[in-house]
Amino acid sequence: MNVKIIVRGKTKGTLLVSKNPINFLGGIDKKTGLVRDKNHDLFGKNLANKVLVFPFGVGSSVGAYTIYSLKYNKCAPLAMICLKADITTASGCAISNIPLVVAQKQDYESLRDGQQVSLDAVSGKLL
Amino acid sequence: MELTKDEEAALDGKHGETLALAYRVLVAIGDATGSDKLIPIEWAHLSGVNYNTIGDAGEEFLSRLSKDAKFKVKTTVNPMGFDFDTVSKYDLDDKFIQKQQGIRKSYEKMGAIPSFSCIPYQIFELPKKGTHVSFAESNAAIYANSISGLKTNKEGAFSALASAITGKSPCSDLRDEKNREPNLTIQMKVKNRDELTYGMLGYFAGKVAGNSVAISGAKNLDMRNCKSLCAGLGTSGRCGMFTLEGAGEKIDFDDKEMQKVRDELETSESGDIITLGSPQLGLDEISDLVVMLKGKSFKKRCMIFCPRAIREQIKNLGYAKKIERAGAELLYDCCICLTPLIDKSNVDAVITNSVKGAYYLRTSNGVDVNLKSLSQIVNEETK
Numbered sequence A: 001m002n003v004k005i006i007v008r009g010k011t012k013g014t015l016l017v018s019k020n021p022i023n024f025l026g027g028i029d030k031k032t033g034l035v036r037d038k039n040h041d042l043f044g045k046n047l048a049n050k051v052l053v054f055p056f057g058v059g060s061s062v063g064a065y066t067i068y069s070l071k072y073n074k075c076a077p078l079a080m081i082c083l084k085a086d087i088t089t090a091s092g093c094a095i096s097n098i099p100l101v102v103a104q105k106q107d108y109e110s111l112r113d114g115q116q117v118s119l120d121a122v123s124g125k126l127l
Numbered sequence B: 001m002e003l004t005k006d007e008e009a010a011l012d013g014k015h016g017e018t019l020a021l022a023y024r025v026l027v028a029i030g031d032a033t034g035s036d037k038l039i040p041i042e043w044a045h046l047s048g049v050n051y052n053t054i055g056d057a058g059e060e061f062l063s064r065l066s067k068d069a070k071f072k073v074k075t076t077v078n079p080m081g082f083d084f085d086t087v088s089k090y091d092l093d094d095k096f097i098q099k100q101q102g103i104r105k106s107y108e109k110m111g112a113i114p115s116f117s118c119i120p121y122q123i124f125e126l127p128k129k130g131t132h133v134s135f136a137e138s139n140a141a142i143y144a145n146s147i148s149g150l151k152t153n154k155e156g157a158f159s160a161l162a163s164a165i166t167g168k169s170p171c172s173d174l175r176d177e178k179n180r181e182p183n184l185t186i187q188m189k190v191k192n193r194d195e196l197t198y199g200m201l202g203y204f205a206g207k208v209a210g211n212s213v214a215i216s217g218a219k220n221l222d223m224r225n226c227k228s229l230c231a232g233l234g235t236s237g238r239c240g241m242f243t244l245e246g247a248g249e250k251i252d253f254d255d256k257e258m259q260k261v262r263d264e265l266e267t268s269e270s271g272d273i274i275t276l277g278s279p280q281l282g283l284d285e286i287s288d289l290v291v292m293l294k295g296k297s298f299k300k301r302c303m304i305f306c307p308r309a310i311r312e313q314i315k316n317l318g319y320a321k322k323i324e325r326a327g328a329e330l331l332y333d334c335c336i337c338l339t340p341l342i343d344k345s346n347v348d349a350v351i352t353n354s355v356k357g358a359y360y361l362r363t364s365n366g367v368d369v370n371l372k373s374l375s376q377i378v379n380e381e382t383k
Helices: A063-072 A087-096 A105-110 B005-011 B017-033 B051-065 B094-109 B138-146 B157-166 B195-208 B223-236 B255-265 B283-292 B308-316 B319-325 B355-365 B374-380
Strands: A004-007 A010-017 A051-054 A079-082 A100-102 A116-120 B038-040 B043-046 B074-077 B168-170 B184-188 B212-216 B241-243 B249-253 B273-276 B301-306 B328-332 B349-352 B368-371
Touching: A004 A087, A004 B017, A010 A079, A063 A087, A063 B051, A063 B157, A079 A087, A087 A100, A087 B017, A087 B157, A100 B017, B005 B017, B017 B157, B017 B168, B043 B157, B051 B094, B138 B223, B138 B241, B157 B168, B184 B195, B195 B212, B195 B223, B195 B249, B195 B255, B195 B355, B195 B374, B223 B283, B223 B355, B249 B255, B255 B355, B255 B368, B273 B374, B283 B301, B283 B308, B283 B319, B283 B374, B301 B308, B308 B319, B308 B328, B319 B328, B349 B355, B355 B368
Parallel strands: A010 A051, A051 A079, A079 A100, B043 B074, B184 B212, B184 B249, B212 B241, B273 B301, B273 B349, B301 B328, B349 B368
Antiparallel strands: A004 A100, A010 A116, B038 B168
């Protein structure tokens, strides 16, 4: 499928699909990548080295630093795929060099947890 | 996005790596939000000051950045982790204090005004209506758009930082007049109202709203209720503005919906300590509190968070003495959210009237939360 590129890069990996939006500051442990918000559908899962699929980021603007910290602590997602990229996620990925793309609604909804994908966020293709 | 020749050159690194990085961030946001150009902004308010929130990664990043970055426009900053004047009274490790000092120095070196406050709209003179600013603190962005007549998106920590360095922001979302019109109305149906109900209303609205939302049935919001609404709204969603005129589809916020929010955020029926001040309290709210506390004293430890800008006034007006006589502690430069002064090793549960505070106390500090309105706190937790 074709995707809109927000932050460039290429990667291959397993999809981790979140139904809920993500508040990176409160919801994710920046030292491990674990989802620690008990009310989140990914509670207990780890974002590290996954291609993270989520609708958009919510809540604190400092979530951008959480994304940067995940990268610094070597537990960041390989890439992120959003339905609507928000400013906090976009700026966090831009500083951290984490590829970020936006998928169209129909394509986005076809993405399944555990699927193996190859993301080319230079030419805008997700296979 | 269309860039000017000068902006292109900066993006390509012709004016140094720092500016190139700032423009890369702005271009990514511009692409994410469908902007076609950058526009000037007059004021940036930065988040990412508390060591607890940005960690070693953030501290090192800012230290590197401050070697050659200079803020181009007026830049104010969010609260840090603690108050340097009183930190010795708390059991905080030296590493935290040293790292926090490093972060403070980096921001000051780049030219930030050391405001350490999440309520810039209450302590600074505001520019004229319609002025573009870049506020990262979510309650402040929502207040600026909804009440002060300024224009900002709900910025990220790095987007506001890039705006501070370049004096620019992508012209998208709430910077564009047509996106400021809400297409969803939340009808406030709860009869008994206080700042806690408005905070829960905001938290509920944030989950369902897009960029802008209408709140009906909430006329004559006072400062306390309004700040609580802004903070709740900023915590749960991506919404950056509200209006008080109805529009579009309507959803009721009634007692049943409010109970659902309470069930999500509240994890305890009581607490060991009381916290007030997320967002930080301004002078009017301190003055109200002094009146409410007349002849009373807290049965439990109570921490009250304020901006340093009002410290002298609180002292000179005699408020500080009265609050301390009632057994509460006044803390400046910091706030409830992610303060290292509240930790699960010494606190089990916290009583607060802040929905935003409740969310971060539970998820980040790992303590339980008991929600009570300010008047309930004064009635039930003082003698």
